[in-house]
Amino acid sequence: MTELAYVNGQILPIEQAVVPIEDRGYNFGDAVYEFFASYRGRLYRVEEHLNRLERSLRELHFPPVSREEIRDAVLRLYEASGIERAGLYLQISRAVAPRDHAFPATGAPQVIMTVRPVHEKPPELRQSGAAVITVTDIRWARCDIKTVQLLPNVLAKQQAVEAGAFDALFVSEDEVVREGTSSNVFIVSAGRLLTHPLTPRILPGITRQVILDLCKKLALPAEERFFSRNDLYAADEAFLSGTVTEVLPITRVDGNSIGDGKVGPATQKLYSALREDAGAAEQAS
Ligand SMILES: Cc1ncc(COP(=O)(O)O)c(C=O)c1O
Known part of the structure; x- marks a missing residue:
């Protein structure tokens, strides 16, 4: 190695x-x-x-x-x-x-x-879920292009770390939840998974698409639809998705619990399904 x-x-x-x-x-x-x-x-x-x-x-x-x-x-x-x-x-x-x-x-x-x-995420984050904060999205209007210009992401991540949180979620001026500093974001609300549609304001995450495809396979209702910061606060479950992040549960946002504060069933199911898709099923918890 x-x-x-x-x-x-x-x-x-x-x-x-x-x-x-x-x-x-x-x-x-x-x-x-x-x-x-x-x-x-x-x-x-x-x-x-x-x-x-x-x-x-x-x-x-x-x-x-x-x-x-x-x-x-x-x-x-x-x-x-x-x-x-x-x-x-x-x-x-x-x-x-x-x-x-x-x-x-x-x-x-x-x-x-x-x-x-790979710098793996700490197991306790996967078991208990991550705390995140929300920050105003000050990035440029072409976040769909994967460029190395990541200063707003760097500043937002640092703000999260200083607040004792794992990550920050970018929220637009009109309250739309966009994505994390290096991940996309999903919520579960009224039995449906929601994630931001593909627009120039988010990165088209590979993992995001894999998850949407897995939802179809698992018959989990999922929709690419805008949702607000209040929708996030009121969600039953939320998680981040990304190549290294995989499916990472969010259990606290801005100091408030998501749902009952525990990792939810859809999140667990999708984490296992993603690991299986990647050929790592035996290692899934
Ligand atoms: C801003 C942003 N959104 C989403 C993602 C997730 O993309 P992927 O699933 O392709 O890793 C990343 C990954 O680096 C990212 O930087």
Whole structure:
């Protein structure tokens, strides 16, 4: 098991991997990323992540990047690591070029990756549920693109940590609950699962879609529909979804209990179903 980095075709130890100071990802946040996880020696939902990556690159008018080359590089780095339960971070910046806002006339996209063991969520969070706070969504209007410009997310997460909570949920000026700082959010209300529709205001989470598909399979009524902060406060259950977050119960919001304050049955069912889908069922609690 080895933690490794990848820089434009070269695999090397993480501490030896460096990027040039004029990388546009570094200067402008002009870069996109993906985060893959593996279960039992296999990366999960690779094609879905590549689809979203291609979309991010297209929306930001990046020069062409070969999907096949990226897939090969991801798999090659993962195999080289030998890590069963890994988190693989991939970032593509537009170019290395003298600092100028407009796209450079020359220069190729820069591909970097790291792979290391997944930083698992503490088991007590999974058993008892997480506390979250709500914060005003001050992000830009293209949160559907997975860019490295994450300062509002960083500030909101820090605010949550300082408040003794696990995460923060972004809420719009007109009270719509959007998503977490690195996860999507679902509630269960009147027997239905609700999650924010796909708009430019949220990231189209891979796990979010897997959960919606699992709901169909399990005959759990689910809807992509806006819900408010008050709907969240009044929900029977709530949970976060994400590649590493998986299905993480929320049992407190802004200091108030959700439902009876315990992890609910739909949340438990979907956590188990997701783990099963990922080939990790035996490890599910
Ligand atoms: C803002 C945001 N929303 C949602 C997600 C969940 O997406 P996924 O399920 O693809 O990990 C992430 C993951 O990084 C995220 O950063």
